[in-house]
Amino acid sequence: METIKIGLVGLGTVGSGVLQMLTQNQAKISNITGRQLDVKTIVVRDINKPRNVSTDNIMLTDDLNQIINDPEIKIVVEVMGGIHPAKEVITALLNAKKHVVTANKDLIASAGEELAKIAHDNQCDLVYEASVAGGIPILRTIVNSFAADQIMEVKGIVNGTTNYILTQMQHRGWGYQEALKKAQELGFAESDPTNDVAGIDAAYKMIILSQFSFGVHLSIDDMKIIGIQDIQLEDVKQADSFGYTIKLLGIARRINNGIFAEVAPVLVAKDHPLATINNENNAVMVTGSAVGETLFYGPGAGGLPTANSVLSDIVSVTKNIVLGTTGNSFNNYQHETNLVTPEDVVYPYYLSLAMLDVPGQMLKLTQLMTKIGASFSQIVQTKQDDQSARVVIITHDMSKDQLAQLIAQIAEFKSIDLVAAYKVLGN
Amino acid sequence: METIKIGLVGLGTVGSGVLQMLTQNQAKISNITGRQLDVKTIVVRDINKPRNVSTDNIMLTDDLNQIINDPEIKIVVEVMGGIHPAKEVITALLNAKKHVVTANKDLIASAGEELAKIAHDNQCDLVYEASVAGGIPILRTIVNSFAADQIMEVKGIVNGTTNYILTQMQHRGWGYQEALKKAQELGFAESDPTNDVAGIDAAYKMIILSQFSFGVHLSIDDMKIIGIQDIQLEDVKQADSFGYTIKLLGIARRINNGIFAEVAPVLVAKDHPLATINNENNAVMVTGSAVGETLFYGPGAGGLPTANSVLSDIVSVTKNIVLGTTGNSFNNYQHETNLVTPEDVVYPYYLSLAMLDVPGQMLKLTQLMTKIGASFSQIVQTKQDDQSARVVIITHDMSKDQLAQLIAQIAEFKSIDLVAAYKVLGN
Numbered sequence: 090m091e092t093i094k095i096g097l098v099g100l101g102t103v104g105s106g107v108l109q110m111l112t113q114n115q116a117k118i119s120n121i122t123g124r125q126l127d128v129k130t131i132v133v134r135d136i137n138k139p140r141n142v143s144t145d146n147i148m149l150t151d152d153l154n155q156i157i158n159d160p161e162i163k164i165v166v167e168v169m170g171g172i173h174p175a176k177e178v179i180t181a182l183l184n185a186k187k188h189v190v191t192a193n194k195d196l197i198a199s200a201g202e203e204l205a206k207i208a209h210d211n212q213c214d215l216v217y218e219a220s221v222a223g224g225i226p227i228l229r230t231i232v233n234s235f236a237a238d239q240i241m242e243v244k245g246i247v248n249g250t251t252n253y254i255l256t257q258m259q260h261r262g263w264g265y266q267e268a269l270k271k272a273q274e275l276g277f278a279e280s281d282p283t284n285d286v287a288g289i290d291a292a293y294k295m296i297i298l299s300q301f302s303f304g305v306h307l308s309i310d311d312m313k314i315i316g317i318q319d320i321q322l323e324d325v326k327q328a329d330s331f332g333y334t335i336k337l338l339g340i341a342r343r344i345n346n347g348i349f350a351e352v353a354p355v356l357v358a359k360d361h362p363l364a365t366i367n368n369e370n371n372a373v374m375v376t377g378s379a380v381g382e383t384l385f386y387g388p389g390a391g392g393l394p395t396a397n398s399v400l401s402d403i404v405s406v407t408k409n410i411v412l413g414t415t416g417n418s419f420n421n422y423q424h425e426t427n428l429v430t431p432e433d434v435v436y437p438y439y440l441s442l443a444m445l446d447v448p449g450q451m452l453k454l455t456q457l458m459t460k461i462g463a464s465f466s467q468i469v470q471t472k473q474d475d476q477s478a479r480v481v482i483i484t485h486d487m488s489k490d491q492l493a494q495l496i497a498q499i500a501e502f503k504s505i506d507l508v509a510a511y512k513v514l515g516n
Numbered sequence: 517m518e519t520i521k522i523g524l525v526g527l528g529t530v531g532s533g534v535l536q537m538l539t540q541n542q543a544k545i546s547n548i549t550g551r552q553l554d555v556k557t558i559v560v561r562d563i564n565k566p567r568n569v570s571t572d573n574i575m576l577t578d579d580l581n582q583i584i585n586d587p588e589i590k591i592v593v594e595v596m597g598g599i600h601p602a603k604e605v606i607t608a609l610l611n612a613k614k615h616v617v618t619a620n621k622d623l624i625a626s627a628g629e630e631l632a633k634i635a636h637d638n639q640c641d642l643v644y645e646a647s648v649a650g651g652i653p654i655l656r657t658i659v660n661s662f663a664a665d666q667i668m669e670v671k672g673i674v675n676g677t678t679n680y681i682l683t684q685m686q687h688r689g690w691g692y693q694e695a696l697k698k699a700q701e702l703g704f705a706e707s708d709p710t711n712d713v714a715g716i717d718a719a720y721k722m723i724i725l726s727q728f729s730f731g732v733h734l735s736i737d738d739m740k741i742i743g744i745q746d747i748q749l750e751d752v753k754q755a756d757s758f759g760y761t762i763k764l765l766g767i768a769r770r771i772n773n774g775i776f777a778e779v780a781p782v783l784v785a786k787d788h789p790l791a792t793i794n795n796e797n798n799a800v801m802v803t804g805s806a807v808g809e810t811l812f813y814g815p816g817a818g819g820l821p822t823a824n825s826v827l828s829d830i831v832s833v834t835k836n837i838v839l840g841t842t843g844n845s846f847n848n849y850q851h852e853t854n855l856v857t858p859e860d861v862v863y864p865y866y867l868s869l870a871m872l873d874v875p876g877q878m879l880k881l882t883q884l885m886t887k888i889g890a891s892f893s894q895i896v897q898t899k900q901d902d903q904s905a906r907v908v909i910i911t912h913d914m915s916k917d918q919l920a921q922l923i924a925q926i927a928e929f930k931s932i933d934l935v936a937a938y939k940v941l942g943n
Contacts, residue, residue: 106806110664110665110806111664113666114664114665114666117663117664117666117849118663118664120731120848120849120850120851121663121848121849122663218661224807224808224810225810226657226660226661226662226810229657229660229661230653230656230657230661233653233656233660233828233831233832234645234653234656234657234824234825234828235653235824235828236544236545236548236549236827236828236831237537237538237541237544237545237824237827237828237830237831238537238541238824238827239540239541239544304547360792362792362813365787365789365792377824379533379537379820379821379823379824379827380651380814380815380820380821380824381651381814381815381818381820381821382814382815383651383652383653383812383813383814383815384811384812384813384814385810385811385812385813386789386810386811386812386813387807387808387809387810387811388807388808388809388810391808393806393807393808394806394807394808396806397661397662397664397665397804397806397807398661400663400664400665400806401660401661401662401663401664403664404660404663404664405660412839412841412844414839414841417839421547421548422544422547422548423547424547
């Protein structure tokens with residue numbers, strides 16, 4: 090049987106998982122592809138660092154040229170992460186006619202189009218299933234199985250760290266700081282968690298999902314991104330008593346002829362499938378005009394789940410090499426990008442307001458709502474202490490425009506403070 | 517742009533959906549495939565029957581030769597259903613070098629291997645995503661995304677009719693007959709519902725899922741198949757009070773080096789993802805050695821969802837035509853089939869027993885359980901009327917062997933009647 094040699098750049102959790110899976114499942118992979126896949130060379134920063142996977146018969150080097158200049162190596166897996174020097178590394182690999190598999194969402198979200206062009210010019214494959222939602226095979230599924238349908242919306246829980254924190258807040262009654270600390274202890278959150286908790290990681294994934302679903306190229310500046318750092322335990326509890334779970338959702342939705350994309354905390358009705366996704370798990374819901382609602386659920390991160398997505402890419406590239414069909418774009422759906430205007434984006438909202446407990450406050454608030462043409466379905470006032478009260482409201486549908494007016498006008502009242510304004514998703 | 521002509525055999529719900537989607541999404545399909553796809557000829561039984569889709573500029577005929585002998589038609593969609601004459605039709609089409617897309621699970625489950633060989637001999641594609649779980653793109657996902665992983669188990673709710681009936685029994689407290697009648701009125705069940713309610717439809721789907729997951733070729737005789745006809749409302753309620761939902765599950769599982777496959781009612785813990793799949797929806801859970809648990813959820817039937825799966829097959833075949841790579845098997849994972857022995861298949865069980873309400877009955881039962889080495893975690897006795905009582909038990913893990921012994925020995929007691937023995941699935 091012919092052998093295809095593989096190079097790895099990076100040997101962290103995912104790289105080790107790839108190495109382990111390639112060894113353990115060699116028979117099945119050969120059965121399917123008709124080729125034996127062998128890792129020949131691995132580029133690491135420190136060749137003397139002890140590793141917990143066997144690298145027998147593999148060259149460990151800190152010199153990328155050992156891969157670049159080796160004509161035997163056909164496929165290279167980039168799992169070093171980060172934008173620089175990963176971008177330069179992938180560019181050099183593609184220009185050396187290597188097919189590239191990467192899990193690098195930051196890079197693909199920000200420079201995917203540019204790299205896809207370089208890949209195409211070199212007749213090389215550039216694939217990145219593992220960049221979104223770890224072990225869930227969502228990108229290839231959108232390419233293959235929604236090709237003839239019009240996707241109306243793609244939304245989901247695409248960051249495991251924040252979902253773990255929110256699950257703990259709700260199930261254990263922990264505050265945000267306490268839940269974050271626990272997530273850090275368990276390795277679900279980084280020591281600097283900003284990228285996850287501020288919603289940036291989720292936004293990068295939504296950019297890639299939007300490319301595949303709508304053919305558009307969004308940049309991070311096109312999206313409103315609100316993280317989970319300011320979510321108060323009191324609102325988690327209040328949402329729960331209303332029958333909702335607070336989740337950090339990425340939403341990309343076709344409205345009229347434009348795209349609305351946002352990452353923000355959302356109140357999700359408890360009987361909605363996304364409300365049942367707990368801890369570090371991810372789920373992506375794709376709504377097609379013909380097919381209706383579909384949901385894909387699985388582990389969002391972790392060495393082996395992510396490695397499985399990398400392996401599915403390697404198998405796909407291997408098949409293309411065998412068939413002589415490399416150089417085709419992973420996603421070749423292209424469509425002009427239009428962002429929607431705020432008056433077109435309509436949701437019910439959960440509003441949480443802290444106010445001085447003096448007569449006339451509720452009147453002020455309802456007058457304000459009436460003025461901007463908004464109405465509500467639920468309202469609860471609770472006392473906080475002698476001076477202050479908390480009022481929570483679930484509104485009927487409001488546009489982003491109305492919400493902005495409401496926020497601006499509330500800001501003018503010294504005695505009312507808007508603590509939270511979250512979208513509400515029914516079942 | 518080059519055009520690829522398509523033929524349809526059958527113009528029922530799915531055929532009409534395919535026609536509608538091809539017309540509506542032509543721009544997107546061309547964008548992705550670089551080809552225009554046009555339906556040229558449709559073979560129907562009655563060409564004079566009124567249709568609720570437009571067939572302008574399409575030839576309607578009752579003569580298959582209009583497709584067979586038309587060199588312009590490259591891809592044919594078979595949506596007539598049934599084994600004969602569908603098998604002869606597909607064979608003739610493949611021998612005429614037409615690529616075939618079908619939604620025919622009965623045929624693929626029973627003659628898939630034979631037809632795949634004919635397709636291969638003619639360098640033609642034979643694909644059938646729509647044959648399992650309607651709108652859920654599960655087959656292509658297993659092929660593409662679990663290629664390098666070892667699938668340990670594939671299980672799920674793969675029949676919408678039975679899931680609709682069971683959901684109504686649980687949520688509305690309807691008996692089986694009442695729920696079936698309602699399902700028939702709403703078009704979720706056929707006037708002769710045997711194929712669905714007896715679990716045969718689900719078994720065919722599990723045969724195909726097993727082929728893709730484990731590379732094995734099971735026949736319907738290799739599987740134990742228990743339907744939902746004998747499920748009593750009382751057991752649905754009792755299961756509910758224990759924290760479980762009764763679902764008709766197909767399970768195919770790797771145990772040691774063999775495969776266990778069964779379709780039967782199962783008690784599913786309410787916090788298990790499969791317990792939340794309601795009404796006519798389907799869900800398939802794939803557990804991979806590396807990736808862990810993943811779940812794919814969506815509409816299990818219906819014209820447009822099923823048509824979407826047919827369309828994804830058409831797009832896939834079109835890409836292969838463009839790339840010159842037709843004739844490769846849809847699933848090329850092959851592995852020797854071994855069935856497991858009953859002592860290796862171990863589950864907790866829910867046992868429901870009707871017995872005469874006389875002293876010593878419970879003693880008999882516990883002696884029996886002890887004799888076969890089984891123990892239980894929950895037991896509840898309720899009075900039914902003056903003479904009889906109902907005892908329900910949730911056992912600890914028992915092998916199929918132990919269960920068979922228990923059933924045989926209970927049959928010897930005239931005063932104890934085993935009403936139900938269902939597997940139990942925790943969270």
